[in-house]
Amino acid sequence: MSGSELILKAEIARDDFSLVLDEQVPLEGVTAVFGPSGSGKTSLLNLVAGFLGPDQGEVTFAGDIWVRSQPKAWLPPHRRPVGTVFQDAQLFPHLSVRGNLDYADKRADKDAPGHPRAKVEEAMAVGPLLERAVQTLSGGEKQRVAIARTLLTRPRLLLLDEPLSALDTARKADLLPFLETLKTEFALPTLYVSHDVDEVSRIADRVMMLEEGRVIATGRTDEVLSRFGLEAGRNPYEQASVLRGVIDQEAARDGLIAVRIGDAAMWLAADIDLANGTAVSLKVPARDVSIALEKPTGISIQNMLSATVDAIAPTKRPAFQTVTLSVGDQSLLATVTRKAVADLGLAPGRSVYALIKSATFHH
């Protein structure tokens, strides 16, 4: 049975878009719904929230049918225990901040498990804003109020529709910690719609990747992101992968931090102090990864990982190719010239060494 899953089976065809889903989303942690604009991310949220009905299919939450085409079943949006935080906060303009919170609080199902209002207000730091008119709030403040308001409805599932997209970089950075608080303190299963790799890799546990109304990949965030060579940079040529590892303080030396990745280790210069065993993510730009057939000696590059060639794909620049490497159970991308691929005789299955010229902590 499906006690702990969100089942999304739907076919929706309209003049201007279509969406086909057959997914089972575990009801824990944050699942990013990721893809370019127009890929159907918002339609997916609307389907779950009840603002869009499927032509065919069903949405079942932890065994409760929210919508089904055959036999017909429909739970209207306001009866679904879903909390949606919209892109632009959507605070009610005719109510103060307190009025907006009251609105949700009054209508919440008091029998549902929830958190005390004081805790919600504190977690989102909205206490000082309570008497303000919503028009006077900054973008980040609005989103915090919107998140608090949604939490007060005592949702069992959270839908975040690009909550950072209306904010500039500085405000994004201000709000991100609150999203992390949301994740750790309230621990609600969450669908997080985004087209920003940075946000996704920072917040999501897993990714459902959409393109043109179809799910093209699902899986652990780092896996999916690196499989598609996705990286924070705006330059579409600039690919990167994310390696996950743990801090190994015993191996630290000469002022470098050691990160254990599977059997291997990497050393990085970074001005942070992390406890032994802390899980970290490293972002490695694909252009900073070189490939050697044998372990080189007499070279200044310190970080070399034993790897296997998984796949070789063209890039948008004809002279370059993207080589996907397996490092243990993780993927690492390297951008190398087509000539190098030919000269080294790289092919899937080939054992190589990945030489990593730079990596940054990804948090």
Place this chain on the structure above:
Amino acid sequence: MSLPDLSALWLTARLALVTTLVLLAIGTPLAWWLAQTKSRFKPAIEALIALPLVLPPTVLGFYLLIAMSPNAPFGGFWLAATGDTLSFSFTGLVIGSVIYSFPFMIQPLQSAFEGPVQQAMRTAASLRASRVDAFFSVAVPMSVRGFVTATVLSFAHTLGEFGVVLMVGGNIPDRTRVASIEIYENVETLNYGDAHALSLILLVISFITLFCVFLFNKRFPAHVRL
């Protein structure tokens, strides 16, 4: 200048008030429907509602008069049901005025209900408000300006109508003789003094009414999308 017969003025006020209330009751759901429908009939219905803006009141009044005649199905039904004819009655005037002022109620309401209010309805639903709850707790307060504009314009427009009233109601004192017709009557009979007095009263009332709307709109800005 003696004080003119104020019964026409009183009748006008009653007519405008009743018409506005009826329009609010009919217009609100219709404007709501228009604001959110994707029906292919929407343009046709909008055109129909806007017709009184361009049609000569005599045309409207002529058709209404025919429909209200005891020989016509509608007029006949009314006579059978109430024992009274519609034409040349206060009720007939109300029906004529409602149709005549329809666009003045619908259009401000419809534009108030569109866009941000529809999105706010979704937000309200996401906060567990039912449709009815959300309508009264979100849509109405967000549309206050639209309601005020629609109500006042409908009221003021009904105060000033002439052609439809003349066609449908005739000119029966205390029953269908409204201020505009009384003025016409006074002018026809060269009773310029009363015509002046009534005209001035209507002018001042209309100005004050509209002035209040603009004052209100200035103090109560339309809710911008947040």
